Amino acid sequence: MQKKAAVIGAGIAGLASAIRLAHKGIETHVFEANHFPGGKINSRSVNGYRFDQGPSLLTCPEYLEDLYRLCGKDFSTFKMAELDLSFKYFFNDGTQIELGSDRKQVVAEIAGKLGENPEKVNNYLSKAEKNYLLISPLFIEKSLHRWTGLFGAKLVKALAHLPSYKLFSTMNDENSKAFKNERTVQIFNRFAQYNGSHPFKAPAMLNMISHLEINTPPYLPKNGMIQVTDALMELAKEQGVRFHFEEKVEEIRIRNKVITGIKTVQQEFECDFVVSNMDVSFTYERLMKNEYHPTKILNQEKSSSVLAFHWGIKKTFEQLHVHNMIFSDNDKGEFDDVFESKTISADPSFYLYISSKAIPQDAPLGCENWFVLINAPIESGQDWDKEIEEKRAFVISKMSHLLDEDITSLIETEITLDPRDIEQRYSGKQGSIYGNASNNRFSAFYRHPNYSKRVAGLYFVGVSVHPGGGIPLALNSAKIACDCLFKDFKILGH
Ligand SMILES: Cc1cc2nc3c(=O)[nH]c(=O)nc-3n(C[C@H](O)[C@H](O)[C@H](O)COP(=O)(O)OP(=O)(O)OC[C@H]3O[C@@H](n4cnc5c(N)ncnc54)[C@H](O)[C@@H]3O)c2cc1C
Numbered sequence: 467m468q469k470k471a472a473v474i475g476a477g478i479a480g481l482a483s484a485i486r487l488a489h490k491g492i493e494t495h496v497f498e499a500n501h502f503p504g505g506k507i508n509s510r511s512v513n514g515y516r517f518d519q520g521p522s523l524l525t526c527p528e529y530l531e532d533l534y535r536l537c538g539k540d541f542s543t544f545k546m547a548e549l550d551l552s553f554k555y556f557f558n559d560g561t562q563i564e565l566g567s568d569r570k571q572v573v574a575e576i577a578g579k580l581g582e583n584p585e586k587v588n589n590y591l592s593k594a595e596k597n598y599l600l601i602s603p604l605f606i607e608k609s610l611h612r613w614t615g616l617f618g619a620k621l622v623k624a625l626a627h628l629p630s631y632k633l634f635s636t637m638n639d640e641n642s643k644a645f646k647n648e649r650t651v652q653i654f655n656r657f658a659q660y661n662g663s664h665p666f667k668a669p670a671m672l673n674m675i676s677h678l679e680i681n682t683p684p685y686l687p688k689n690g691m692i693q694v695t696d697a698l699m700e701l702a703k704e705q706g707v708r709f710h711f712e713e714k715v716e717e718i719r720i721r722n723k724v725i726t727g728i729k730t731v732q733q734e735f736e737c738d739f740v741v742s743n744m745d746v747s748f749t750y751e752r753l754m755k756n757e758y759h760p761t762k763i764l765n766q767e768k769s770s771s772v773l774a775f776h777w778g779i780k781k782t783f784e785q786l787h788v789h790n791m792i793f794s795d796n797d798k799g800e801f802d803d804v805f806e807s808k809t810i811s812a813d814p815s816f817y818l819y820i821s822s823k824a825i826p827q828d829a830p831l832g833c834e835n836w837f838v839l840i841n842a843p844i845e846s847g848q849d850w851d852k853e854i855e856e857k858r859a860f861v862i863s864k865m866s867h868l869l870d871e872d873i874t875s876l877i878e879t880e881i882t883l884d885p886r887d888i889e890q891r892y893s894g895k896q897g898s899i900y901g902n903a904s905n906n907r908f909s910a911f912y913r914h915p916n917y918s919k920r921v922a923g924l925y926f927v928g929v930s931v932h933p934g935g936g937i938p939l940a941l942n943s944a945k946i947a948c949d950c951l952f953k954d955f956k957i958l959g960h
Pocket residue numbers: 474475476477478479480497498499500503504505506507519520521522523524525713714715716743744745772774839888891892893894899900927928929930935936937938940
């Protein structure tokens with residue numbers, strides 16, 4: 467008889483799982499609480515402006531390509547926008563750094579404007595690349611919890627380079643040793659934000675994240691990030707996946723440690739497998755109340771959240787690019803505030819994303835769609851309305867100064883996003899956007915596996931489980947979970 471699976475959540479990890487399950491001939495149903503797919507990768511349009519609501523940087527498109535290949539489709543149909551620069555950085559002293567995707571230009575820019583030794587910059591970037599290429603096939607593309615999949619030549623090769631991972635140092639320790647200018651250190655420390663961590667605590671190994679933005683370009687799909695969701699939806703529908711929107715799952719049904727189905731607000735649904743794309747803490751707390759909870763894993767420190775403004779700006783500014791980072795002078799302090807005081811500094815760094823620079827239809831003619839993103843602590847009862855008011859005034863003042871023009875009256879539409887929204891809209895525990903933080907060197911081992919050790923037929927995908935946060939890792943979590951499921955139940959399929 468045909469096997470049946472329920473996927474809880476249509477985030478990208480849920481969609482990728484559904485595609486893989488259906489492709490093996492499993493009858494696959496996706497249950498999504500919202501009326502739209504994609505989870506955090508969704509889009510909103512207001513008064514002629516279109517805003518990507520979550521991610522703005524697509525790294526490692528090869529993991530998307532992998533799904534296209536699986537479904538026998540040509541990935542060249544997934545078109546990318548052309549970016550003239552990868553990133554532009556603004557510092558308080560007026561220094562502006564423009565990084566492209568050509569290594570020579572990057573090295574020359576950092577050496578020329580920040581006074582670094584070009585050879586050291588080049589070596590740093592080569593090491594980030596080497597470490598990424600050694601580590602990703604083992605710790606990103608495989609289950610960390612099933613050692614049989616890890617043994618082999620790749621493990622031996624990765625272990626041979628153990629000293630270069632600097633296992634006992636933090637990102638900031640190594641960046642401070644590599645560079646003499648604190649602004650260069652700040653540029654490279656910032657990559658800790660890509661998995662919601664603190665660069666003065668996160669292991670130096672994570673410095674390899676810079677490889678994904680500086681050695682390889684950050685991609686922007688031609689229709690904005692929503693194209694990722696649209697593409698996965700198309701593949702899923704072609705594979706015969708059935709969708710149940712606005713159907714929140716309330717319980718995972720288990721009998722004698724075996725999955726029997728799920729209960730949603732509308733129905734009882736029997737199935738052989740459940741793949742949860744819901745935050746793993748909430749999956750246990752809300753859907754498996756009577757089961758054993760792996761509390762040590764679930765109670766790890768959470769990753770940071772965000773406070774964001776989407777502004778429709780009725781003017782264009784040549785000085786700005788698609789991806790802009792406006793730095794404060796307070797590198798350590800602002801991360802301490804987020805992770806220790808659970809506040810946002812008075813003068814935080816912020817990221818400004820303007821997709822209309824590369825995708826003109828995202829804003830009316832002569833206008834720009836600004837997405838201002840500030841690193842924020844997880845929700846723990848802060849006065850967010852006050853924070854929004856204060857940070858709004860701060861960003862307006864800082865951008866007005868930078869652009870030499872008061873931008874207050876240029877804002878003609880506004881949407882805000884804070885940690886409360888992330889928790890309510892996507893069920894991200896306390897608004898954390900990447901599940902657990904990576905603030906210690908064992909954090910990778912404290913992420914929940916992609917399968918249940920106690921319940922047969924239960925699997926976990928998405929940012930809150932192995933291998934972690936961000937689009938590439940969420941897509942990999944789906945591959946790892948499905949491969950485990952196919953192996954556990956000897957499903958050969960196509
Ligand atoms: C502002 C912001 C900026 C970001 N920038 C980047 C970036 O530039 N690059 C990058 O790679 N990553 C970025 N990220 C992270 C990226 O968005 C996530 O890593 C990725 O989208 C997570 O996908 P997911 O499938 O794990 O989960 P989610 O997108 O959280 O999806 C989970 C889904 O499950 C549904 N759900 C939950 N509980 C239930 C239930 N009980 N019943 C039914 N449905 C349920 C939710 O409604 C949701 O649709 C950013 C995130 C945010 C918020």
